[in-house]
Amino acid sequence: MSVSMISGISQWQFAQVSLNNILYIGGSQESALGVCKLVGGSFDAVGSLGLSATTLATDGTTLYAGTSDNKIWRLDGSSWTNIGTAGGEVKALAVDSSGNLYAAGSFLSIGGVSIDAGFAKYSASAWSSIGNFGQPPNGLFLLFAWGASLLANGSDIYIGGTTFGASGVVKYSAGTFTEIGAFSTGINSCIGSLYLDGTTLYAGGVHRFPSSTLYIGKNLLKCDLTAPSWVTVGVDLGSVRGIAKFDSKIVVVGGDDGNKLIAGAVEDFVLDYDNTTWTAPFSSLSLQWDGRSVTVNDGKLYASGSFDGVACELSAAPSIPTTVDGDYTINDADDGLSDNTITFTHDLTVEAAGNLLLDVPSMGDLAGDKIITIKPHGKIKLAGGRKVTVLDGTKGKIHT
Numbered sequence: 001m002s003v004s005m006i007s008g009i010s011q012w013q014f015a016q017v018s019l020n021n022i023l024y025i026g027g028s029q030e031s032a033l034g035v036c037k038l039v040g041g042s043f044d045a046v047g048s049l050g051l052s053a054t055t056l057a058t059d060g061t062t063l064y065a066g067t068s069d070n071k072i073w074r075l076d077g078s079s080w081t082n083i084g085t086a087g088g089e090v091k092a093l094a095v096d097s098s099g100n101l102y103a104a105g106s107f108l109s110i111g112g113v114s115i116d117a118g119f120a121k122y123s124a125s126a127w128s129s130i131g132n133f134g135q136p137p138n139g140l141f142l143l144f145a146w147g148a149s150l151l152a153n154g155s156d157i158y159i160g161g162t163t164f165g166a167s168g169v170v171k172y173s174a175g176t177f178t179e180i181g182a183f184s185t186g187i188n189s190c191i192g193s194l195y196l197d198g199t200t201l202y203a204g205g206v207h208r209f210p211s212s213t214l215y216i217g218k219n220l221l222k223c224d225l226t227a228p229s230w231v232t233v234g235v236d237l238g239s240v241r242g243i244a245k246f247d248s249k250i251v252v253v254g255g256d257d258g259n260k261l262i263a264g265a266v267e268d269f270v271l272d273y274d275n276t277t278w279t280a281p282f283s284s285l286s287l288q289w290d291g292r293s294v295t296v297n298d299g300k301l302y303a304s305g306s307f308d309g310v311a312c313e314l315s316a317a318p319s320i321p322t323t324v325d326g327d328y329t330i331n332d333a334d335d336g337l338s339d340n341t342i343t344f345t346h347d348l349t350v351e352a353a354g355n356l357l358l359d360v361p362s363m364g365d366l367a368g369d370k371i372i373t374i375k376p377h378g379k380i381k382l383a384g385g386r387k388v389t390v391l392d393g394t395k396g397k398i399h400t
Contacts, residue, residue: 003282006311008043009036013304013311015056016242018297019063025293025304025311026053026065035065035075038297038311047080049073057093057101057150064101066090072103072110072122084111084127088118094150094157099123102157102172104148118148119159119172130172151194151201160191160203169194169203169223181228195243197250199225202233204240204252220252234278242294246301247316249274251281253303255290270294270303270312282312299333320344325351332360356380 013027023038024046034049035056052068063075064083070090073080088107095101101122103110110120111127121128149160157172158180168191169180180201192206205219219240220233233250242253249272270291271278282303292305301314319334320342330342342360350356358380 003315004313006038006041006043006313009304009311012052012292012306014052014054014292016293016295016297016302016304017056017058017063018295019058019060021298023295023297023302024056024058024063026056027292027304028052028068034067035063038302043311047075047078049080055090055093057095057152059095059097059099062095062099064093064095066093066103066105070107072101083122083125086110086120087115091148092150094152096152096157097154102150102152104150104159104161106148118161131175131177149191149194151196153196158194158196158201160194169201180225181223181230192239192241193243193252195245195250197245201225202243202250203230204243204254206239206241206254219254234273239290241290241292241305242303244294244296244301246272246296246314251294251301251303253291253294253305255305281314299331320346320348322346323349323351324354324356326353327355327357329357329359350380 009025009027013025015026017024024035025038025043026035028034034051034053035046036043037046046063049065049067051071053065054068055066057064065073065075065080067073067090070086070088071082072084072086072090072093074083075081083101084103086103086105086107087109089105090103090107091105093101093103103120103122105118107118107120108115111122113120113127113129115127115129116131119130121130151158151160155173159170159172160168161170171178171180190206191203193202193204195202195204201223203221203223205221219238220243221230222233223230238255240252240254244251251270251272253270270280270282272281273279281301290305291303294301294303296302299316301316302311303314304311320330321328332342334342342358348356
């Protein structure tokens with residue numbers, strides 16, 4: 001693993017998304033005026049929003065942002081276009097597979113349209129109310145929620161809000177709201193983060209008040225959507241504000257008010273979980289204050305928050321195999337570095353039935369200090385017809 005800090009941003013960072021292998025961060029950074037992007041190891045401003053960007057969303061093509069003045073923006077080229085102003089805080093955004101934008105928060109109007117329950121849809125350049133999906137204790141409640149979250153999965157939208165003993169998570173699909181399981185233990189506050197891993201849905205709880213009595217509880221739960229039932233994950237945690245998966249592990253970020261330990265709960269954390277134990281992948285960086293968001297971009301894990309003007313980067317261990325028997329592609333980032341080369345630390349054998357594609361960016365060549373061995377009838381191809389260069393002092397060669 002390779003761990004590092006990336007400086008060049010200031011103040012708090014609230015949200016992250018990956019778009020076209022570029023990391024975008026939203027926060028209160030003064031130099032970037034709301035949103036910045038990571039380019040060549042440093043952060044560049046993205047337009048000029050002028051206010052804190054508290055939430056971001058993308059459909060893989062278009063970037064959206066919600067700002068602290070209750071406005072929602074769309075990035076058009078290099079400038080931002082305001083597509084609606086809400087009558088309260090916009091806490092989460094998500095985009096479905098059809099390009100429809102959803103917003104959740106503590107508002108009853110947006111873009112001049114009356115909205116039920118703080119949940120709205122933007123389609124064909126217009127906002128609409130989706131309907132009221134219940135009030136506690138028999139439904140979800142977003143209007144006065146301290147935390148709210150949205151997760152898009154195809155045409156389905158998962159909504160997290162205040163629990164009040166109910167599930168706290170509802171799915172919106174084809175005009176219908178469905179409660180996902182029921183919380184019988186653990187989270188007793190707001191659902192501030194959601195993450196879907198196959199058919200397993202993870203939900204993270206967020207506390208509202210800095211009171212030790214509210215910090216007690218396993219604030220990460222998971223649910224098998226094929227037979228919805230929520231169970232707690234791991235040890236007691238403070239507010240879980242972001243969830244991702246990296247290097248086959250679930251990663252969470254969170255914390256509360258800069259406290260390292262309150263009522264037995266781990267505070268101010270970036271942790272990963274291997275189904276038995278929580279570990280701190282960024283422990284060597286001595287992070288202060290709490291984590292707010294976590295994202296995987298271009299084969300690396302990024303975490304940000306109240307980290308005093310930095311974001312954190314984690315590269316996974318290389319994932320290049322030793323033997324290829326069948327069709328297999330090795331990408332630029334599979335060696336743990338996105339540097340336009342593929343560097344081998346071990347020998348690679350392509351078996352007789354093997355077809356190996358080495359896929360590196362347009363200016364990159366294959367580099368390494370080991371030998372690629374191709375057995376009879378095995379094939380080696382390089383994307384785009386580029387050459388293969390194996391560097392091993394004076395012994396560089398490809399065996400066939």
